[in-house]
Amino acid sequence: MGRRFIYLLMAAPVQVLLLAVIGMPAIYVLWLSLHKTAFGQVPEFVGLANYGFVLSDPYFWRAFVNTFVVVNIVVYVELGLAVLMATLFASGMPFRRLLISIVIAPYAVSEVIAVVIWKYMLEPDVGPVSAILASLGLPELAWTTDRWAAMTMVALLSIWLHLPFSFLILYSARIGLPKDLYESAATDGASAFDRFRYITVPLLMPAILVALMFRYVFAFRLFAEVWLLTGGGPARQTEVLATYLYRHAFRYQEFGVASAIGWLMVLATLLIASGYLRAMYKRMLTGDA
Amino acid sequence: MTINKTWLAGFVGIAALGLAAPALGQDKPDNLTIISHRVHQTVSTGEQGGDITKDWQDANGVGVEWVTLDTGALHERLFRELQLPETNIDIAFLLNTRAVDSVTKLLEPFDEHMAANPVENIDDIFPGLRAAMTFDGTLYGIPFRHASSCFHYNQRILDERGVAPPKTIEEMIEAARQLTFTRDDGTKVYGFLINGEGYANTVDLARAWDGDFITLDYHVATTDEGMMKAVTLLHDFYEEGILPSNWAAIKDEEVNNWMQTGRAAMSLNSCGRNRIFNDPEKSQEAGNIKTVAIPVSEAFKDKFDVAPAKVEFWTMVIPANAKHKDLAWDLVKTMVSPENTLKAALNGNGPVRASTYDSAEMKNQLPYADEEKAVLLVGRVPLPPFDNAAKASDIFVEELQAAVLGMKSPEDAMASVQKRVTPLLPQ
Structure with missing residues (x-):
């Protein structure tokens, strides 16, 4: 009992720190979400009215669908590419260091600059990508007028920006896998695909789950790519949850509504992440691989 | 006994001085704090016109401390300060669109200050700007800087296509068609370009027919003739390429870039953009961009010489919870005197007094000074201040984009704006 108390005491500073920097703001936002307030207004308790407003707002549901679709495309395409590239790079390809530098370079580019670059590349009249599409007889990507073309561009941009994160996690996990397993499998006549299917994927799964969960959480907060590229337009067709929240918080100063949106985003993220958390728990803590 | 009385009198005197000291200190602080955008400090303290606060500081023995922030952060900080029991901010700069009812309740009303220590020749300050800061008959802000819309055209492209500068909006529409073409090298030139993510320049266009988004008496005018003509025109322009x-x-930055590179021939934007369009270091079209007042429709020539375009402006306000309000008012009054308005204009400010435009120095500095003055005499704010102004403008932009891109008819889109915005207005 005495030893247990000392353990708790030693862990207390971290608990206090977590409570202070994560718990308190979250509780304050929860409190705000139950009030109607703006600058110069005394908060007025409104119960669950803010949640009711948000859940009955068609713009919220459009933003939710956009976010859900883009996040799933971004996360799975990105992870697929990261697994393939990690496998390719670990197999000992030439100029590996140079190529790794190129792959992780977008991580050093700020989101604002990335949006400006991509916006220019896909500019209808003078953009180089538009010119290539035109020279191939293909139509321009109508990302300023078509909802799904815009969301495709947002997804491409997001994958380009964040691929290095998934790649670094999976590449470091892949080069840590024991070589003798691959040598034994090769001796037994396993093809390259079999080795990938039966050795690489199962052994990489814990790292894949970690990358998946982190990317889900980060991607759900997708903001700069949409806000800077389309501003949520045309006609609010490309709005995502984070831009919807931003609009209510900082343009309309509806802090109660914005807080409710924030909490709904947290709950949605938790719901999606819970499946992966459960799988991670099973695989990593109980050794049920 | 006598000694005791003397001691007692002395003690009471010292105690009284001690009590009075904080009050005396309040009357004469070391500094007055002004919270503003960086540009306000620059135009108030620039080299060409000099520091417009210096003489006041010397005369009063009080310094001026500038705290500068970006527009969003500035208003957020100001609104937070206004809610405190007391603030260290003595003067704040407020954008006209942020001057809504709920904010003005937290500001010092100026009527008593005006009666006791009036601003010199306040009628010289453009009436539309003063009216926009008057709530229930009480003045809450003194205008300091404006941004008014003008019509910009590239004279070189007009000459190349044999088009004369338009004098009416009808001529401008025809010119836009003639100025849209593809060069031999494949570069396309667009006859007309305005920001597609904002509402203000569409209001400018509607003003050519005396149209409006929301009138100053809070009527949603999107289905009226002026705005319908503007939105239908933009839709037609989009359809025609x-x-x-x-x-x-x-965005505005792209409008600037397209004008500077000759990809757009004509635009509606702040008059002050003339400098950016003609800056030899930034523009390939330096010297070619002319700036005039937005031409009015032939049908409204009897009513206006030029279109009553958008005028947005910054005002100086004093927080109701400020500590040195009389002193702050005196500085506000000094900063907008006719002499200091000219000095600030020479430092690059958009002057709020009509008389400033008549000075020879001003005419030398701004080739479009007369045109801008003509706009200011008839111009008005793009929409009146109210708590839901940001929400209303977002609805307008959403429906405008839908109309221009063909997702809705202009009639349906503007009717939808009217239906959605009306409940947001002050009742």
């Missing part, structure tokens, strides 16, 4: 296909994603 006079506006670029990515118009809905065009």
